[in-house]
Amino acid sequence: MTFLSDIKDYPWTSLLAGVLPARLAARLPKRFQAPSSQIVPPASVAGRALTIVIAIMTFLACLTAGGVYMVHQSASAWVDDIASEVTIELNPLETADIEKKMTLVALFLAKQPGVTRVKPMSADDSAKLLEPWLGSTAALSALPVPRLIAVEIDRSDPPDIESIQNALTQNFEGVTLDDHRRWQSEIKLITRSTALGGIAVLALVAAATIAVVVSATRSAMATNREIIEVLHFVGANDRFISREFEQHFLGLGVRAGLVGAIAAAVTFLLMPFLLSLLGGGAVTEAETRRLLGNGELDFGGYLLLALTIVVVAALCMVTSRLGVFRVLKTYA
Numbered sequence: 410m411t412f413l414s415d416i417k418d419y420p421w422t423s424l425l426a427g428v429l430p431a432r433l434a435a436r437l438p439k440r441f442q443a444p445s446s447q448i449v450p451p452a453s454v455a456g457r458a459l460t461i462v463i464a465i466m467t468f469l470a471c472l473t474a475g476g477v478y479m480v481h482q483s484a485s486a487w488v489d490d491i492a493s494e495v496t497i498e499l500n501p502l503e504t505a506d507i508e509k510k511m512t513l514v515a516l517f518l519a520k521q522p523g524v525t526r527v528k529p530m531s532a533d534d535s536a537k538l539l540e541p542w543l544g545s546t547a548a549l550s551a552l553p554v555p556r557l558i559a560v561e562i563d564r565s566d567p568p569d570i571e572s573i574q575n576a577l578t579q580n581f582e583g584v585t586l587d588d589h590r591r592w593q594s595e596i597k598l599i600t601r602s603t604a605l606g607g608i609a610v611l612a613l614v615a616a617a618t619i620a621v622v623v624s625a626t627r628s629a630m631a632t633n634r635e636i637i638e639v640l641h642f643v644g645a646n647d648r649f650i651s652r653e654f655e656q657h658f659l660g661l662g663v664r665a666g667l668v669g670a671i672a673a674a675v676t677f678l679l680m681p682f683l684l685s686l687l688g689g690g691a692v693t694e695a696e697t698r699r700l701l702g703n704g705e706l707d708f709g710g711y712l713l714l715a716l717t718i719v720v721v722a723a724l725c726m727v728t729s730r731l732g733v734f735r736v737l738k739t740y741a
Contacts, residue, residue: 459625460665463618467669467721470614471714475677477607478710484600491589491596495570497558500583507556514581518560523568526561618721619728622658626732629654637737651733655726662725666718674714677706 497514501507511529519527535554562568574586630637640650706714 459621460661460668462621463662463665463721463725464668464672466614466618466621467666467717468672469669470611470721471670471673471717472676473607473610473614474713474717475673475706475710477604478713479706480603481600482707482710484596488593488596491593493561493564495560495562495589496587497560497577498585498587499556499558500585501553501556510581510584511556511558514577514584515558517576517580518558518573521568521573523563523566524560525563528559528561530557530559532556615724618724622725622728623732626654626658626729627736629657630733630736647734647737650737651730654729654733658729659722659726662722663718666721669721670714670718674706674711677710681705 497518499507499510499514515527515529518524532554535557538557570586570588577584577586637650
């Protein structure tokens, strides 16, 4: 309850003055100015090196969070596309007249309830699917490339896939149905693994940030020990002293977080250009785009970067508060 009351009583209107440089803060309206001059000198707390370190940590956290977000969005779109379609494969080695069989199978599928569209793919279409891996070569025409039929299903009223598969097996030889369940499970597994890896990286970044802020808090309190002892002598309590340091580290966290988040946002904006610049061939580019989409963040992704700034600033504030109270216990 004490911490919640401190948050309620915190001079939030003066936060902008602590974030902006001194020259710009002096031009703000009076209601945004600090209610009183700060007792602890700002230069003794917020060093340039500390700001750079927290900005780097924020940059890494934003890159990790944005990367996991893009993978999740791309995987979700991919799973939705896969779940709305099944593929029928016809083996040309077991069929004398493949075109006639393609027509019969397509007509059979079109009559099934829950099927919205049946699209037989030509031999050229099937060959184009192999071009990213085998390239464009005339040798593909001599290979027994399986013929495919793309079947779109109604997601609101899906058909009985198992009964359709049994009917195809009984009425047609060399015809198999792929409902893409294996691919869906693998995509979900990759997404979960990526999310867990991202959480691990964010935990490490948070731990490093806490360690840096704790070290900076101890150093600042050691530097200002005389001021703290005088404050104790005139009757200042621990909450008053901790608030002096909290204001410094909260402003520091916001400034450094903004720098790191803006750098990460610029990186994501340049991501499509970087992907095309790195190249790596058609296969690499195709697989990268399947994993990351077009490499751009949407509005929700940039909101996630903004949330990272809030988390970093709050982490700096809370850590400095706990660090100050721990050091003040040794002064008693």
